[in-house]
Amino acid sequence: MTMDTPTGALQIVEVTKRFGKTTAVDDLSLTIPEGSFFAILGPSGCGKSTTLRMVAGLERPTSGRIFLGERDITDLRPHHRPLNTVFQNYALFPHLNVFENVAFGLRERRQKDIAAKVETILELVQLPGYGDRKPAQLSGGQQQRVALARAIVNEPQVLLLDEPLGALDLRLRRQMQIELKRIQTEVGLTFVLVTHDQEEALTLADTIAVMHDGRLEQLGSPVELYENPRTAFVANFLGTSNLLSGEVGERRDDALVADVAGHRIVVPADRNHAPPSGRIYVGVRPEKLHITTEESQVPADHNAIQGQVVDASFTGIGTQYQVRLPWGQEVMAFAQNLSAGIRLAAGEQVTLHWDVAHTFALDGAEEAPLAPTAKDTVGARP
Numbered sequence: 001m002t003m004d005t006p007t008g009a010l011q012i013v014e015v016t017k018r019f020g021k022t023t024a025v026d027d028l029s030l031t032i033p034e035g036s037f038f039a040i041l042g043p044s045g046c047g048k049s050t051t052l053r054m055v056a057g058l059e060r061p062t063s064g065r066i067f068l069g070e071r072d073i074t075d076l077r078p079h080h081r082p083l084n085t086v087f088q089n090y091a092l093f094p095h096l097n098v099f100e101n102v103a104f105g106l107r108e109r110r111q112k113d114i115a116a117k118v119e120t121i122l123e124l125v126q127l128p129g130y131g132d133r134k135p136a137q138l139s140g141g142q143q144q145r146v147a148l149a150r151a152i153v154n155e156p157q158v159l160l161l162d163e164p165l166g167a168l169d170l171r172l173r174r175q176m177q178i179e180l181k182r183i184q185t186e187v188g189l190t191f192v193l194v195t196h197d198q199e200e201a202l203t204l205a206d207t208i209a210v211m212h213d214g215r216l217e218q219l220g221s222p223v224e225l226y227e228n229p230r231t232a233f234v235a236n237f238l239g240t241s242n243l244l245s246g247e248v249g250e251r252r253d254d255a256l257v258a259d260v261a262g263h264r265i266v267v268p269a270d271r272n273h274a275p276p277s278g279r280i281y282v283g284v285r286p287e288k289l290h291i292t293t294e295e296s297q298v299p300a301d302h303n304a305i306q307g308q309v310v311d312a313s314f315t316g317i318g319t320q321y322q323v324r325l326p327w328g329q330e331v332m333a334f335a336q337n338l339s340a341g342i343r344l345a346a347g348e349q350v351t352l353h354w355d356v357a358h359t360f361a362l363d364g365a366e367e368a369p370l371a372p373t374a375k376d377t378v379g380a381r382p
Contacts, residue, residue, distance in 0.1 A: 008069020009034050010055065010158055010190060015064030017050050024050040026214040028064070032158075032192060032207075037184050039193045039205035043237070047214040052160055052194045057081050068157060084151035085160040088167050090143050092135040098122070098146050099131035105154040121149040124183060141172045145179070152187055161193040165200065177203045198238050202226065210234050226285075230273045232366040235283050242289070242331040243281040245364060248274060256361055258282050261327045265303050271360040279364030288358040289333040291321055291344065295351045304353040307331070309344050319343050323352060 010032040017025040025047040032038045040048045053059040055066060057078035066074045073081050084105075092101050099118055106114045122128050125145040135143055144164065151159055164180075165173045181204055184191045195201055201208050202222040210217040210225065210233075218225060218234045229235035232243060246260035256267040258280060265282050267274075274280035284303075291309075298304050310330065311322035318336045321344065325331060333352055335343075344350060 039201040042211035274361040
């Protein structure tokens with residue numbers, strides 16, 4: 001099924017929203033391409049839901065404008081905007097069956113061929129034959145599909161998704177992530193997802209906007225944000241990073257050489273987001289680290305630091321190691337479970353080494369994020 005409704009990019013232009021003396025969204029500008037799956041990701045209180053409510057017309061910006069294509073929708077009432085929203089609680093009518101829930105908007109708009117349209121949408125969300133059931137007779141995942149069907153059947157230009165999978169258990173949530181991506185691809189609508197779940201954003205979105213304290217922290221593809229974070233907040237909110245405090249040393253055309261407690265660490269120029277001089281963070285993801293007891297096995301062109309294993313946690317797909325470095329900081333390394341080989345034990349002296357290409361450098365003036373522990377998740381998908 002494809003929609004042929006003319007659309008355009010959704011543009012949020014220099015939008016600010018204040019509640020009294022509190023600034024919830026601060027000078028935010030985003031362009032969300034037509035037909036894309038776009039995620040606004042951030043912790044509670046970062047302004048992401050307020051942004052969605054302004055797009056939906058449920059809140060009015062203090063300043064700034066919102067456009068859909070060339071049309072300024074900033075002052076339009078919610079029901080006059082060519083948008084639909086799917087909420088976490090689904091908001092289905094309990095007294096209506098599935099068919100009537102889906103058909104509700106079509107009847108309000110006096111559409112023709114209602115039965116055919118409803119049946120087509122129920123096929124799309126894989127609920128054919130469920131039209132006579134009441135919401136209470138459905139599972140959480142099925143109720144979510146009905147909510148999606150009810151929103152999509154009205155052929156909006158943009159579908160807004162406000163933490164849509166938050167009420168589902170982990171298994172259902174992962175299943176619905178796959179279904180959401182399939183549905184978005186089939187209908188070709190612009191989907192805008194608001195979530196605090198990093199895995200959900202990485203799995204679903206073509207582009208992610210990370211928000212922090214009401215401002216846009218970084219914008220990019222899931223791979224770009226994960227592999228090349230530009231701030232300490234992004235590095236540890238989108239996955240987990242080992243951030244080592246150091247100083248800017250030698251600068252070359254192709255790289256920065258940092259001094260980390262007397263260790264020479266090389267950072268590629270295109271992954272260097274640190275200031276020209278002074279304190280910096282040198283970062284590397286836990287799964288990029290190799291851990292060995294044989295220093296002779298370390299390639300000459302790798303970055304390397306010695307340490308001592310303080311904890312080893314077997315997770316099934318691999319082992320998470322907590323390693324204490326000579327100056328007392330602890331870092332995490334993740335070793336994939338490729339064989340039934342011997343795992344390292346607490347107390348062993350090891351060398352951590354990694355490819356220079358996997359190193360990044362950030363501004364050391366940022367507030368130091370919490371150090372990763374062996375109980376943390378290593379990235380979004382180890």
